[in-house]
Amino acid sequence: MEHTEAAQAQDRARTLGALGEDEVLRRILARVAAPAGTAVGPGDDAAVSTPAGPLVSTADMLVEGEDFLAEWLDPRALGRKAAAQNLADIAAMGADPHGLLVSLAAPADTPIETIEAIYDGLAAECARAGTGILGGDLSGSAVLTLAITALGTLPAPAGTGAPAGSARPWLRSAARPGDAVVLAGTVGRAEAGLDLLFAGFRAASAPAGCAELIEAQLAPRPDYASARALRGWARAAIDVSDGLAGDLGRMARASGVRIDLDPAALDRLARPLLPAARALNPAGDAAAHRERARGWALAGGEDHGIIAAGAAPTPGPPQRGTPVGWEPIAACSAGDSGVYLAGRPVGLKSFSHFRENG
Amino acid sequence: MEHTEAAQAQDRARTLGALGEDEVLRRILARVAAPAGTAVGPGDDAAVSTPAGPLVSTADMLVEGEDFLAEWLDPRALGRKAAAQNLADIAAMGADPHGLLVSLAAPADTPIETIEAIYDGLAAECARAGTGILGGDLSGSAVLTLAITALGTLPAPAGTGAPAGSARPWLRSAARPGDAVVLAGTVGRAEAGLDLLFAGFRAASAPAGCAELIEAQLAPRPDYASARALRGWARAAIDVSDGLAGDLGRMARASGVRIDLDPAALDRLARPLLPAARALNPAGDAAAHRERARGWALAGGEDHGIIAAGAAPTPGPPQRGTPVGWEPIAACSAGDSGVYLAGRPVGLKSFSHFRENG
Known part of the structure; x- marks a missing residue:
């Protein structure tokens, strides 16, 4: 009994509330690194850095209960994601990363180890992308919340002596009739992984081929290298965060083109998802499994694959293994700004915050 | 009865949940403007802009129940703040604003008018500072949360033909023995206003001299113009977010100097706070009121006044009315990295998230 009380007291001593803001900040700053070349890193009123070209900036939040569930929380994976x-x-703008600003709000009874693991995950993914953390903020909240701003810079056009920044950003509105569309990275895996999690599967005990889908949900790994390999060819792009059908649709509408998704490409993208379809419906037949897997490939965001369009033909044959690679998936033509599969319009299902009846 | 149900249904139809993310985004984008010169504003995967010099970046969150209370919520003031x-x-880095990225998370039953008013407030304060909104994110959450990243650029040194960016940032670590310290803007007003709010006073019905203190708490107005007027003289600065004593202490420790706060300056800063001291303690005597007001001036952050240090003498006599102005408040000398008032060390009381017994 006394032992339990002592252990509980020790646990309480390791929460954010007990340690206080200054000590928590000190521990966080020990775990993160500013990007190379940063003049003033975290610790002053603001960071000072020198972007090599025009600045690209974007912000995203992850909220407990909305974007992730506390019961599945792997804090390192959350930081990575x-x-x-x-x-x-x-x-997806064709830019190089320049650094992140990270704001985190958490309940006072959060163990310091949870916060440290989140920042370890953030630092690991920054290192994978070749960047670091410029600054941020720490606050209390009843709901664990991570708000990130990512900064990037536009590089010089590939293979030219032009100065940094003279490359154009890859806008979603820049696809043209006649363009080929490629996917760098994966689609549908995170969504299949989510359904596996909802059904009670966990990475450690999942059937063959399923653990990597659960991992894709908990900590997606965008294929930055394959996106870079498309420089000099791509002129339009979009990050697949809401599903292939939904984000191809956004590109089609923004660019005023019709996009025909190649059924064979869709089947290739669906193939790695078949183990999840089988695990979730062992009694189903092959047609049912294929249908489910195609559904994930069409509607599943959160792998953060990157769709890019450029003048056909594509820059050589499909490139695989860098780490995932890119491959052609669709073609643009003059038309009604929709997405088609085998001549029929694809329903645009995409995830929406707030929509109660969606 | 039927009428009430109809009215309730109409209210529900105007929540974030009923309108859905796309419609909420459309309404937000109609209320905000990108900074002048932005190449790609909100709407693509990321914004594209061209900073005129080295980049300054900082992030801050405001969380319901932690940084503001729902019962006092004036959503336009919250956006301003x-x-x-x-x-x-x-x-406080000596920089010009380049733009904000704004992430907002809110419950699905939040009325759209609340969100619109928050963005109106954000846009109004951006306009006052001469900048705009580059992008952001919208999410659901049980707790209303605003996470902001502000970007800025270092200007050219005042009065020279040097290129933009060759000015040095005002670091908190750059004060030197012999420097004068000035305050641009105000201190203590937001803290006095908070105590007035806790005591039940509201701006509309507050005694003379108190409404502006409540306003300073709900929507502080940093004196950007007076901070700019210190360019060419200041070399160190800090934003007073945790109180004059606490933030002078941070500058003293970071710079390795002793800072002596001028008692006459403290009394000048405390004078506008006396109406709150009287309203909260009508039976108290003048000495008690003066003591309370000096306490707010020393320990009250959130006015976001800016402390700057540079070689003595100060750049001319105190400058008032732009809109608030700046005035000398302290002097640096070689010493023990503390803050002193009339020869005695000042206790460093500062606000900390998470600290339960602070």
Whole structure:
């Protein structure tokens, strides 16, 4: 009994409330690094840095109960995911990352280890993308909340002596009739992983081929390198955060083009999702599994794959393994700004905050 | 009865949940403007802009129940405050604002008018500071949360033909023995206003001299113009967010100097706070009122005044009315990195999130 009380007291001593803001900040700052070349890093009123070209900026929040559930929380994975979804937006503009600003709000009874693991995850994904953390804020809240701003810079056009910043950003509105559309990275895996989690599967005990889908949900890994490989060819792009159908639709509407998704490409994208379809419906037949997997590939966001369009043909044959690679998935033509599959319009299902009856 | 049900249904139809994310975003984007010269504003994966010099970046969150109370919520004032506290950090680096990124999370039953008023307040304060909104994010949450990143750029040194960015940032660590310390803006008003609010006073019905203190709490107005007037003289600065004593202490420790606060300056700063001291303690005597007012002036953050240090003498006599002005308040000398008042160390009381027994 006495032992339990002592252990509880020790646990309480390791919460944010007990340690206080200054000590929590000290521990966070010990775990993160500013990007190379930063003049003034975290610690003053603001950071000072020198972007190499025009600035690209984007912000995203992750909120407990809305974007992730406390019961599945792997805090390191959460940090990775928060960094990844912002850095994917920078990559989808054709830009290099310049740094993150991270604001975190958490309940006073949060263990310091949870916060440290979140920042370890943020730092790990920043390192994978070749950047770091410029600054941020720490606050109390009843709801664990991570708000990130990612900054990036536009590079010089590939293979030219032009100065940094003379490359154009990849706008979603810049696709043209005749363009080919490629996907860098993956789609549908995070959504299949979410359904596996809802059904009670966990990465450690999942059937073959399912653990990586659960991982994609908990900590997606955008394929920054494959996005970079498209420089010099791509002129339009969008980060797939709401699903292939939804985000191809956004590109189609913004660019005023019709986009025809290649059914064979969709089947290729759906193939790695089949193990989840089988695990969730062991009694189903192959047609049912294929249908479910195609549904995830069409409607599943959060892998943060990047769709890019440029003048056909694509820059060489599909490139795989950097780490995922890119491959052609669709073609643009003059038309009614919709997305089509085998000649029929694709329903645009996309995730929306706030929509109660969606 | 039927009428009430109809009215309730109409109210529900005007919540974030009923309108859905796309419609809420459309309404927000109609109320905000990107800063002048922005190449790509809100709406794509990220914004694209061209900073005129080295980049200054900072982030801050405002959380319901922690940084503001729902019962006092004036949503327009909240937007103003959120923008002001971030833009004050930019001004306290000696920088010009480049733009804000705004992430907002709110419950699905929040009326759209609340959100519109928050963005009206953000846009109004951005306009006062001469900047705009580059982008952001919208999410659901049980707790209303505003997370802001402010960007700025270092200007060219005043009165020279040097290129933008060659001015040095005003670091808190750059004060030197012999420097004079000035305050641009005000201190203590927001804290006095908070105590008035806790005691039940409201701006509309407050005694003479008290309404402006309540306003300073609900929507502080940093004196950006007076901070700019110190360019070419200041070399160190800090935004007073945690109180004059606490933030002078931070400058003293970071710079390794002793800072002596001028008792006459403290009395001048305390004078506008006397109406609150009298309203809260009508039976108290003048000495008690003076003591309370000096306490607010020493310990009250959130006016977002800016403390700056530079080589003595100060750049001319105190400058008042732009809109508030700046005035000398302290002097630096070689010493023990503390803050002193009439030869005695000043207790460093500062606000801390998470500290339960602070």
